Structures are given as C-alpha cells and as structure tokens.
Amino acid sequence: MAYIKIDKEAFAFNLKAIAKQTGSLDKIAIVLKDNAYGHGLLLMAQLSSSLGIKHAVVKNLAEAKEIRECFKTILILNDKAIYDSKYFFAINSLQDIKNTQKHSNIELKIDTGMGRNGIAISEFDEAIDLIKEKRLHLRGVMTHFRSSDVLSSEFFWQYKKFESIKTRIKNLGYVNIRFHSHNSSAILRSKKFNDDLVRVGIGLYGYNELDKAFESIKLKPILSLYAQKTTSRKIKKGERLGYGGDFIAPHSMSVSCYAMGYGDGWQRTFSSTQFHQILGRVSMDFILLNTSKPEVCIFDNAQTIANKFDTISYEVLTSLSKDINRIVL
Numbered sequence: 496m497a498y499i500k501i502d503k504e505a506f507a508f509n510l511k512a513i514a515k516q517t518g519s520l521d522k523i524a525i526v527l528k529d530n531a532y533g534h535g536l537l538l539m540a541q542l543s544s545s546l547g548i549k550h551a552v553v554k555n556l557a558e559a560k561e562i563r564e565c566f567k568t569i570l571i572l573n574d575k576a577i578y579d580s581k582y583f584f585a586i587n588s589l590q591d592i593k594n595t596q597k598h599s600n601i602e603l604k605i606d607t608g609m610g611r612n613g614i615a616i617s618e619f620d621e622a623i624d625l626i627k628e629k630r631l632h633l634r635g636v637m638t639h640f641r642s643s644d645v646l647s648s649e650f651f652w653q654y655k656k657f658e659s660i661k662t663r664i665k666n667l668g669y670v671n672i673r674f675h676s677h678n679s680s681a682i683l684r685s686k687k688f689n690d691d692l693v694r695v696g697i698g699l700y701g702y703n704e705l706d707k708a709f710e711s712i713k714l715k716p717i718l719s720l721y722a723q724k725t726t727s728r729k730i731k732k733g734e735r736l737g738y739g740g741d742f743i744a745p746h747s748m749s750v751s752c753y754a755m756g757y758g759d760g761w762q763r764t765f766s767s768t769q770f771h772q773i774l775g776r777v778s779m780d781f782i783l784l785n786t787s788k789p790e791v792c793i794f795d796n797a798q799t800i801a802n803k804f805d806t807i808s809y810e811v812l813t814s815l816s817k818d819i820n821r822i823v824l
C-alpha cells in the first residue's frame with residue numbers, strides 16, 4: 496500500500512512565512528484546486544481552517560461544495576456562477592457574465608498579459624455595464640502573472656496594468672472590492688505588498704519556485720509519500736525483472752516489490768536505477784527496488800523528483816491519486 500503523510504508543523508511554518516510577506520493571515524487565500532495539489536482537498540481545508548485561514552480558491556463548484564463549511568469565502572476559478580453567499584466566481588470572459596445567475600457574487604479577472612483567462616483591458620467598460628445590467632455583486636478584481644518566478648520586468652508592467660484597473664474601479668465608486676494578483680512566487684519576491692489578498696498554492700505546500708537569482712525564503716515541503724513492501728526475493732546475476740525484463744541483474748542481489756505505481760500517480764517515466772534503485776519499469780500498482788525495508792519513503796520533496804525527471808513540483812504532486820490514504824502528523 497502507498498500512503499501520504501502531511502506535516503502539520505511544516506504547514507504552520509510556511510503559513511507564518513507567507514503571512515510575514517502579506518502582513519496579515521487574513522490576506523491569505525489558500526489555493527486548493529486539484530485535490531489541494533494532490534495533498535487532499537478536505538484534509539487541507541480543515542487543516543487550513545484550524546490554523547486560521549479564512550479564504551480558499553478552487554477550480555470548480557464541486558470542489559467548493561466539499562469544503563464549504565471550512566471558509567468565509569471560496570473563489571471558484573472556472574464554473575458557471577450561481578448565487579451563494581460564500582462562493583465568489585471568477586469571470587473569465589464577457590460571455591461568462593452573460594451566463595451568470597442574477598445576484599451572484601463575482602470577481603472580475605483582467606488579462607494583463609497571461610493570455611489565458613480574463614477580459615481584455617479594452618473590454619472593461621462593457622464588462623462593468625453587463626455586471627450592472629445583471630445585478631451581479633462585484634466582490635473582487637483580479638489578475639494573474641505569467642512570469643512572477645523569474646527576474647525580469649514582466650512582473651512590473653503586468654502589475655502596472657492591474658493598478659490602472661484598480662484606479663478605474665475606485666473612480667467608479669465601488670467599495671469593498673478585494674484586489675488580488677499575487678501567486679506564491681509573486682508574494683515570495685514582494686517587497687511592498689499592496690493588494691487585499693494573495694492566492695497562494697505551492698508556497699503553502701512548501702515549495703519556493705522562485706528563480707535562484709532571488710533571495711530565498713525558506714519553506715518546508717509538507718507532503719511525503721511512502722510505499723509498503725509486498726514481497727522480497729533474491730535474484731542471481733543475469734536474472735531479469737518486471738515488464739519486458741528490462742532490468743538485468745549485474746550481480747546477485749535482493750529485490751523487493753512495493754505497492755505503488757503509476758496508478759497511484761508515480762509516473763511511469765519516473766523509473767531510474769539512480770533513483771531509489773528502481774529496477775525495471777514502473778507497473779500500474781507496483782515498483783521493484785533494490786532493498787528489503789518494510790517500507791520506503793519514496794519522496795519528501797517533490798522538487799527533487801521534478802528536477803530529476805524534467806517536470807515541476809506541481810505536476811509531481813497533482814498526479815498523486817485521490818485514493819491514496821493521507822494522514823496528518
């Protein structure tokens with residue numbers, strides 16, 4: 496069996512580090528999309544709430560419903576807006592506004608350079624007219640950076656565009672609008688934070704993904720993945736293991752099988768004799784290792800895996816199956 500440990504102390508440590516950057520715990524919205532980056536949606540919502548986090552961000556309404564009781568507000572990044580006092584829906588296009596249920600709580604997303612979701616700055620006036628027409632409650636205005644993790648001017652010109660929108664909103668007489676733009680990398684590099692909220696995902700899970708050029712704030716990964724042994728055997732030189740018999744024993748050795756594979760989210764490309772001495776191909780539910788320990792910690796730092804196998808921590812984490820048992824320590 497594979498299982499996951501979540502380190503509560505490490506999470507509290509990361510939360511403190513981010514709160515220091517924002518100036519207040521109340522300005523932190525934890526991003527819990529995609530099963531809380533593989534950490535477990537409800538488990539992370541409850542943990543967040545127990546440590547005083549009041550706001551969350553999720554992918555869709557289904558995720559929001561699962562954690563509704565844990566937060567004061569839940570921002571839903573991509574779903575059809577309905578009225579609910581706690582749910583705030585991101586508006587990704589003019590068409591989104593037309594599709595909303597009357598009186599819904601919405602947050603207007605502005606595309607300042609990401610080129611993914613959000614209305615263009617040139618569509619701003621039309622968006623405001625539509626929002627009034629449908630009697631929607633505008634609760635927030637947001638944008639998303641495309642390169643907050645690298646040292647360049649991009650972050651600054653995108654923020655300048657966002658500031659111009661802030662001014663326009665305020666000039667229209669709107670009050671109680673929450674403005675937010677920063678993800679983890681942006682808040683970790685920030686020297687003077689000027690928004691009302693941050694949307695922090697990867698940082699709270701313990702990863703600083705900022706370019707090396709930045710002064711680094713230390714964070715602690717909170718998730719570790721374990722696999723337990725099913726069988727052990729001794730093999731002779733020349734014996735072959737796993738699908739295709741890819742691994743050929745260079746000498747006699749002891750080999751054990753562990754219950755974890757690509758079905759659990761340990762991707763098939765994550766096979767390498769240089770990593771934990773994974774022998775042969777990763778199967779759907781099993782891997783073979785050159786050890787006989789009753790259980791092994793497969794990883795406690797997703798960045799190490801990501802660097803080794805040419806991906807990013809986000810992908811290593813979100814790949815982890817929902818069905819793996821998760822425990823908080």
Ligand SMILES: *Cc1c(COP(=O)(O)O)cnc(C)c1O
Pocket residue numbers: 526528572639677678679680694695696697698
């Ligand atoms: C996923 C996401 C975030 C969080 O990004 P991190 O790099 O994990 O902090 C913030 N905002 C939006 C719009 C997102 O989609």
